[in-house]
Amino acid sequence: MIVRTRFAPSPTGFLHIGGARTALFSWAYAKKYHGKFILRIEDTDVERSTPAAVQAIMDGMQWLGLDYDEGPFYQMQRMDTYKKVLQTMLDAGTAYYCYCSKEELEILRESQMQQGLKPRYDRRWRPEAGKSLPSIPHNISPVVRFKNPQTGVVTWDDLVKGRIEIANAEMDDLIIARADGTPTYNFCVVVDDWEMGITQVIRGDDHVNNTPRQINMLNALGATIPQYAHLSMILGDDGQKLSKRHGAVSVMQYHDDGYLPEAVLNYLARLGWSHGDAEIFNMQQFCEWFDLDHITPSAAQFNTEKLNWLNAHYIKEANIDELASDIAIRLAKTGVEVKLQPKLQDVLGLYRERANNLNQLARDIAYFYALPQANVVDVEKYITDDILPQLITLKKKLADFDWGRDDGGAVDVGMLISNMVRDSNNLTYPKIAMPLRVMLTGTTQSPNIDAVMRILGKTETLARMEKYLNQKKQ
RNA sequence: GUCCCCAUCGUCUAGAGGCCUAGGACACCUCCCUUUCACGGAGGCGACCGGGGUUCGAAUCCCCGUGGGGACGCCA
DSSP states (O other): OOOEEEEOOOSSSOOBHHHHHHHHHHHHHHHHTTOEEEEEEOOOOTTTOOHHHHHHHHHHHHHHTOOOSEEEEEGGGGHHHHHHHHHHHHHHTSEEEEOOOHHHHHHHHHHHHHTTOOOOOOOTTOOOTTOOOOOOOTTOOOEEEEOOOSSSEEEEEETTTEEEEEEGGGOOOOEEEOTTSOBOHHHHHHHHHHHTTOSEEEEEGGGGGGHHHHHHHHHHTTOOOOEEEEEOOEEOTTSOBOBTTTBOOBHHHHHHTTOOHHHHHHHHHHSSBOOTTOOOOOHHHHHHHOOGGGBOSSOEEOOHHHHHHHHHHHHHHSOHHHHHHHHHHHHHHTTOOOOSSSOHHHHHHHHGGGOSOHHHHHHHHGGGTSOOOOOHHHHHHHSOTTTHHHHHHHHHHHHHSOOOSTTOOSSOHHHHHHHHHHHOSSOOHHHHHHHHHHHHHSSSOOSOHHHHHHHHOHHHHHHHHHHHHHHHHO
């Protein structure tokens, strides 16, 4: 049988990290078994669903490269199907009308809670042989309830958590269609999973308690029961539950925050799943290795440090041209326009090894394209009066020197400085390199200063030195 | 409250009764490389929630605690 998995978000917000991981695992499972991955939008909550959220979810999936084979299917466009199935259940007596008002149910719930009971519908409208039902009120339009079995146990072998058993006595007759006739979540899921031939339902473990109800309905419909895999949740960096109020962000936020999708994907894959000691792997390897029995059943805490480490790895590995166009956009956002010289690829070649974040990388190299503003403290500390003559000498030497083309290479500027240090008896390399750093990069930390100079080019190097040396002379 | 689930270094995890003196990764610390800072390399620190069983033998199986989480909607 061909594997068919699905990702079924409700479009009430962006795609967050937990949803992304659920989608990733469903996607990978389908890929591994050469099956189909289906996207289904569960938008039956008309109040909260928005087209913008649908778009946000699809944007997130696209950024991560989680492509789907079928869909997106929208539940709101499948009403006819649901109503048809609903009618067959009504006809078969596996569902029935209930005329309780919301207020009545509220009162019932509260009194049960007070008695320390699990709040449940008391089946007052459930038709039973020999039972007389209340008389139908005319001012209330009924909901439809599923006639859940009252005895026995629902059991399934969860692909992540193992065998789970829940007694039917714990369940009540859930509402499957609202008073306005629209079907509810548990019912739509059942119909869809059935009709779409879903073979493995991979979803968050907040659905564990829905599973036995869904299995009961599937049975009532004579449908095949899919396998279930319930993924544990992802906790925030602080070990707290993620919520709109606390820490839950869109996966797209990771893009904005300077992360590569490869890093996020690799990180998410490794969060709750493992393949021996493997830490770094691409999605092709992941799809080959992925299996449901190496998923941890316990909740996992998000760790930004490790994500950063993976991000550093993928920045090193990235295609240099793609990296350059990404960085150019990030620089533009901070008001820095990349020029033709120095070539951004060359600059990145010098800097990518040390970066673990794209935004930071962009900030670090901005000085190649926009004049840096050095810190006053650094200027005073390193561009001192006693080093000034040496700097002036160096500048002269650099000016007289043939740098070859501006892209460097032919002539070793570093050698020129080394020679100068060697020929002097009171000069050390750092003593001259640090003020150069401040003048050229505006900071005290950079790659080898001669490498920076070569990429910056002769003209620009001299101009930046000139600026400080003039200042000092006054 | 009731039901369900979970429990190995700070964090992510390996672990299917003897390969465990509990392995790897991130973070942290030390050293090396580096005439700055990173990168990189080599080491180090660091965990089986508690108590009972079962067994020749338990991180692993069972029970009870404890702790954490989830679910109990005309939300999904």
